Amino acid sequence: MKWINNIIGNRSASTAKDRLKIVIAQERSALSQPDFLPLLHKEILAVIEKYMRISSDMVEVDFSHQDKSAVLKLNVVLPGGKRDL
Amino acid sequence: MSKIIVVTSGKGGVGKTTTSASFAFGLANAGHKTAVVDFDIGLRNLDLIMGCERRVIYDVASVINGEASVKQALIKDKTNPNLFILAASQTRDKNILTVEALEPIMTELRDSFDFIICDSPAGIEQGALMAMYFADSALVVSNPEVSSVRDADRILGFLDSKTLCASQGKEIEKHLVVTRYSPKRVSTGDMMSLEDIQDLLGIPLLGIISECPSVLKASNMGEPVILDKRSRAGQDYEQIVRRFLGKSAGLNEPVKKPLTLLQRLFKNNKELVS
Numbered sequence: 001m002k003w004i005n006n007i008i009g010n011r012s013a014s015t016a017k018d019r020l021k022i023v024i025a026q027e028r029s030a031l032s033q034p035d036f037l038p039l040l041h042k043e044i045l046a047v048i049e050k051y052m053r054i055s056s057d058m059v060e061v062d063f064s065h066q067d068k069s070a071v072l073k074l075n076v077v078l079p080g081g082k083r084d085l
Numbered sequence: 086m087s088k089i090i091v092v093t094s095g096k097g098g099v100g101k102t103t104t105s106a107s108f109a110f111g112l113a114n115a116g117h118k119t120a121v122v123d124f125d126i127g128l129r130n131l132d133l134i135m136g137c138e139r140r141v142i143y144d145v146a147s148v149i150n151g152e153a154s155v156k157q158a159l160i161k162d163k164t165n166p167n168l169f170i171l172a173a174s175q176t177r178d179k180n181i182l183t184v185e186a187l188e189p190i191m192t193e194l195r196d197s198f199d200f201i202i203c204d205s206p207a208g209i210e211q212g213a214l215m216a217m218y219f220a221d222s223a224l225v226v227s228n229p230e231v232s233s234v235r236d237a238d239r240i241l242g243f244l245d246s247k248t249l250c251a252s253q254g255k256e257i258e259k260h261l262v263v264t265r266y267s268p269k270r271v272s273t274g275d276m277m278s279l280e281d282i283q284d285l286l287g288i289p290l291l292g293i294i295s296e297c298p299s300v301l302k303a304s305n306m307g308e309p310v311i312l313d314k315r316s317r318a319g320q321d322y323e324q325i326v327r328r329f330l331g332k333s334a335g336l337n338e339p340v341k342k343p344l345t346l347l348q349r350l351f352k353n354n355k356e357l358v359s
Contacts, residue, residue, distance in 0.1 A: 016305035023138050027175060041150065045142065055161070060139055 005050060041074075048076060086347045090202050091220035093244075095236030097207030099228045100264035103300055104322075106134045107311035108224065109261035113168035114311075118201040119158065122171040124216035125206035126182060129173035136307025137170055138161060146174030149186045155193045166208060169198075173352030182215040191219045209243060215249050222258040225288065228265045229277045235283055237261075241286065260291035262325065267296045275330075294318050294323035 002078045048054055062073040073074070089187035092105040096250035102123075108157065122145065123131035132138040143158035155171075162168035171194075174181075187218075194201045217223060222317040223244050241259065250257040263282055270276035278281035283290055294300075299316030311322040 010136065012302040012305035015307075017306060018135070019136075019305075023133065030175070041142065060143075061142070062139075 004064070022062075026062070029065065029070075044074065052078065087198055088189065088200050088221045088222055089195070089245075090200060090222045090224060091205055091217040092202060092224045093213065093217055093240050094228060094233070094286040095209065095213075095240040096225040096233045097234050099226050100193055100262075100300075101207070101226050102130050102134050102204055102308060103304065104262060104264065105131060105202050106227050106309040108317075108326060109200070109202040110168060110309040110311050111161070111322055112200045112202075112330070113162070113165045115326060115330060115332075116167065118167050118197070119200045120169045120171060120194050120198045120202060120246055121202040122194070123173035123204050124182065124212050125152075125204065126179035126212055126341060127175065128175050128206065129175055131170065131204050132160075132172045132308060133252040134304050135170050135309065137172075138307070141172045142176040144172040145190070148190055149181050157188055163339075179210070179212050181210055183319070184215070184218060187215060187219065194333065199292060209239065214243065214247055216242055217257075220244075221250065222260070224262050224291065225258050225283075225286070226262045226264055227282065227286070229263060229267075229271070229279075230283060234277070234282055238286055240334065241288065259288040260329070261286060261288050262291050262294065264294040265296045281301060290336065291328055292321060294321045294325075294334065297321075328343045 002018050027035070036037070045059055048059065051083045058079070060073075060075040062071075062075070088106075092101050093126050094101050094109065101123075105121055109119050113119040121131065123129050124145075125131075126146070128227075132141050137160050140160050143153035145158070147153040148155055159169040159171055162170065191201070203216040203220060206212040217240075222341070224302045225237050225240060225244075227233045244257050244259060245251055248257055261283065263279060266279070267276055271278045279290060279293060281284075295316035295317045297316055299308075299313045300310050300318050303313055303316075303319075310316065312322070312328075313319040324333065324336075328336070
């Protein structure tokens with residue numbers, strides 16, 4: 001029966017695991033990071049907002065560790081992709 | 086006229102957040118502008134259940150501390166343009182929730198939304214008391230299980246004494262939602278029936294949510310279970326929303342598992358024989 005589970009059953013569980021991995025990693029790093037990081041997130045957002053009309057849900061901010069360095073990933077989705085933003 | 090509705094239970098794990106998410110989604114789907122607010126400071130989960138955990142930038146605490154406006158902190162739902170989420174803060178001290186701090190936020194929410202759903206934390210601490218403080222109406226969530234019913238009764242006491250409504254001499258509107266209900270186990274006498282629970286708590290029943298595997302699946306996916314229209318629990322939440330809005334008078338019947346094709350064949354055979 002395992003192969004049936006693999007095809008139809010386990011999709012939502014693996015989605016759950018993937019989502020939790022990200023959230024938990026974010027929260028752990030938030031706890032072990034200096035306090036200025038959330039502020040930094042917000043200021044980066046504010047700066048983008050100065051130049052473009054963008055709502056906060058179009059900006060994803062990810063913080064992670066890779067090897068010995070920390071990576072701040074910014075993913076900004078621009079509406080329409082035109083210049084007259 | 087906008088309405089603030091607290092989803093509360095006393096006991097943890099009975100389905101407050103699941104109910105908040107699906108109830109809010111249902112109201113928004115019916116065309117009402119709806120905000121759902123997580124009051125569980127330090128242990129937020131509504132964002133996960135609604136699937137917006139990666140879009141939380143500001144939260145209740147940032148609004149209280151003046152770092153963001155209510156508008157900035159509201160997260161638009163992925164699919165429903167009428168639905169907005171205000172997340173709880175994950176790191177800060179839960180004592181930031183006070184009547185004085187929340188009053189301007191709730192007033193602003195009242196001005197821009199038809200319904201404001203307050204997802205209460207478990208327990209009877211500050212967070213739970215603040216979630217119910219401004220409410221006009223309460224969904225009291227309980228499982229058909231002794232500790233859950235007892236805690237729900239405790240919460241009823243708080244609703245009648247520790248809320249703004251109570252202090253103004255008005256009675257808060259109370260609705261019972263029984264979750265994880267299994268008619269099969271009721272019929273074998275292993276589970277308290279709806280009548281039993283209503284007798285004990287003495288508040289009107291808004292509806293029941295059947296024990297249903299789709300609830301776990303929906304939370305895995307980060308989508309309110311009401312979106313799973315084919316699932317029993319999804320239909321149960323639909324019915325609860327309709328009843329709340331006065332669009333349906335009937336209770337959702339606690340139906341036993343639909344018969345499988347094989348069972349149906351056998352049933353028909355039996356009927357033919359007899």
